[in-house]
Amino acid sequence: MNTLEFKRHRRLRKTAAIRSMVRETHLHTEDFIYPIFIVEGENQKNEVPSMPGVFQISLDLLKSELDEIVALGIKAVILFGVPNESDKDECGTGAFHDHGIVQLATKEVKKHYPELLVVADTCLCEYTDHGHCGIVENGTVLNDESLELLVKTAVSQAEAGADIIAPSNMMDGFVVAIRKGLDEAGFIDIPIMSYAVKYSSAFYGPFRDAANSAPQFGDRKTYQMDPANRMEALREAESDIEEGADFLIVKPALSYMDIIRDVKNHFNAPIVAYNVSGEYAMIKAAAANGWIDERSIILEMLTSMKRAGADLIITYFAKDVAGWLQDTKQ
Ligand code: PBG
Numbered sequence: 001m002n003t004l005e006f007k008r009h010r011r012l013r014k015t016a017a018i019r020s021m022v023r024e025t026h027l028h029t030e031d032f033i034y035p036i037f038i039v040e041g042e043n044q045k046n047e048v049p050s051m052p053g054v055f056q057i058s059l060d061l062l063k064s065e066l067d068e069i070v071a072l073g074i075k076a077v078i079l080f081g082v083p084n085e086s087d088k089d090e091c092g093t094g095a096f097h098d099h100g101i102v103q104l105a106t107k108e109v110k111k112h113y114p115e116l117l118v119v120a121d122t123c124l125c126e127y128t129d130h131g132h133c134g135i136v137e138n139g140t141v142l143n144d145e146s147l148e149l150l151v152k153t154a155v156s157q158a159e160a161g162a163d164i165i166a167p168s169n170m171m172d173g174f175v176v177a178i179r180k181g182l183d184e185a186g187f188i189d190i191p192i193m194s195y196a197v198k199y200s201s202a203f204y205g206p207f208r209d210a211a212n213s214a215p216q217f218g219d220r221k222t223y224q225m226d227p228a229n230r231m232e233a234l235r236e237a238e239s240d241i242e243e244g245a246d247f248l249i250v251k252p253a254l255s256y257m258d259i260i261r262d263v264k265n266h267f268n269a270p271i272v273a274y275n276v277s278g279e280y281a282m283i284k285a286a287a288a289n290g291w292i293d294e295r296s297i298i299l300e301m302l303t304s305m306k307r308a309g310a311d312l313i314i315t316y317f318a319k320d321v322a323g324w325l326q327d328t329k330q
Contacts, residue, residue, distance in 0.1 A: 025307045027299065029073040029325050032318035033119055033272070036065065037210050038105040039082040050206035051277060052284045054316050056082050059101075062108050066116065072322035076117035078166065078314055079105050080211050081126050091135060092124035096152040100127075103160035110161040119193060120157035122150060122167040122178070131215040133169035133223060141223055143171050150174055151181035158187045166249070168195040170223040175243035191246035193272060197233040197259060200224035203252040203278030210277065233259045234266055241267055247312070252276040254301065257308040264309025273310035275302065280316040295324065 012022045037056045039046065044058035057065055069077060081101035083094045094100050106118050124146070125133045134146025146169065154165045165182065167174045175194050182190055200221045208214040225232055237248050248267060250260045251274035264271050283301070287294035298317050305313055315321075 029322045033076040033314040034318035048210040078119040088129040092127035094127040096156040106160040119164040120162035125213040147177040166193040179244040193247035194240040194245035196240040196248040207277035260308040270311040272312045275315040
C-alpha cells in the first residue's frame with residue numbers, strides 16, 4: 001500500500017493502446033505542404049548538396065515527382081523557381097513573366113493534377129541579379145516600389161493557376177497590395193498565405209543553395225525580423241490579418257516554437273509553420289553520421305510544431321512522413 005500522497009500519471013502511459021487514446025496531437029498527411037524547386041532546362045534532377053533527398057527538377061521531370069506526391073496523399077505543394085543566372089535582372093522581371101519557370105510549373109501541375117493545391121511563393125530574390133527580395137537603390141531595398149512588382153508576380157501566378165499566393169518578401173503592406181491586385185484581376189477567391197512572421201535567419205542557408213538566391217551584398221536584416229523579438233511578431237501578424245491574410249506563416253519553426261504558440265493564441269487564422277532548409281539539413285547530417293534516429297526525430301519535431309500551435313507545416317520531410325503514415329494505416 002502506498003502511504004504517500006501523490007498522483008499516478010503513469011496510469012495513462014501503461015500500454016500503447018492507452019497512450020494512443022490520450023495522445024493530444026496527431027500528424028496527418030493533410031497537414032503538409034511539400035516544397036519543390038523547379039530548375040530551367042531539360043532532364044535535370046540535381047540533388048542539393050546541403051539537402052540530401054531534395055532535388056532541383058526540370059519541368060519535363062516534374063510529372064513523375066507529382067505522381068509520387070499524389071500517390072502519397074499529399075494535398076499541396078509550394079513551388080520555387082530556379083531560373084538561369086542569365087535571366088536574372090535588377091527588378092526580377094522573371095518572377096512575373098508569363099513563361100516564367102513557376103508559371104509554367106503551375107500549369108504543368110494543373111494539367112495533370114487539378115486537385116493538387118499549388119501554393120506560389122511570391123518573392124523576387126530568386127529572380128534578381130543582386131539576390132534581394134525587392135528593388136535596390138543605393139544599397140537600400142525600396143518598399144513601395146517593390147510592392148508593385150510583387151503584385152504583378154502574384155497576379156501572374158494566379159493567372160497560371162496557382163491556388164494560394166504566399167508572399168514572402170517582407171515588404172510592409174504586401175498583403176493589402178496583393179489582395180487589391182488579385183481582386184482587381186478577378187481573383188477574389190484566391191487566399192493569401194502570408195509569411196507574416198519571417199525572421200532573418202541563418203537557418204535559410206541551404207535553401208539559398210537550392211534556389212541560388214543568396215543576397216550578393218549585405219543581408220536581409222532591414223526587411224526580415226530580428227530573431228530576438230517577440231512582440232514584433234505579434235505586430236507583424238496583426239498587420240497582415242488587418243490587411244486580409246487568410247493564413248499566417250511563422251518561419252523558421254524549430255527555434256521559434258514560442259512564436260508559433262503566441263501567434264496561435266492571438267489570431268484565429270490557420271497557422272502555418274515553415275520547417276526550413278537548415279532544420280532539414282541538420283537532421284540529415286546527424287542521421288547520415290548515425291548520431292540520431294532520423295525517423296523518430298522527424299516525427300517528434302513535426303509533432304512538436306503542431307503541439308506548439310501549427311495547423312499546417314511546410315516541410316521537406318512531407319513525402320517521408322506521408323509514406324510512414326500510409327504504412328502505419330495498413
Ligand atoms: C524567399 C524564401 C526563402 C525561403 C522561403 N522563401 C529564402 C529567404 O528568405 O532567404 C527559405 C526557406 C527555407 O530555408 O527552407 N524569400
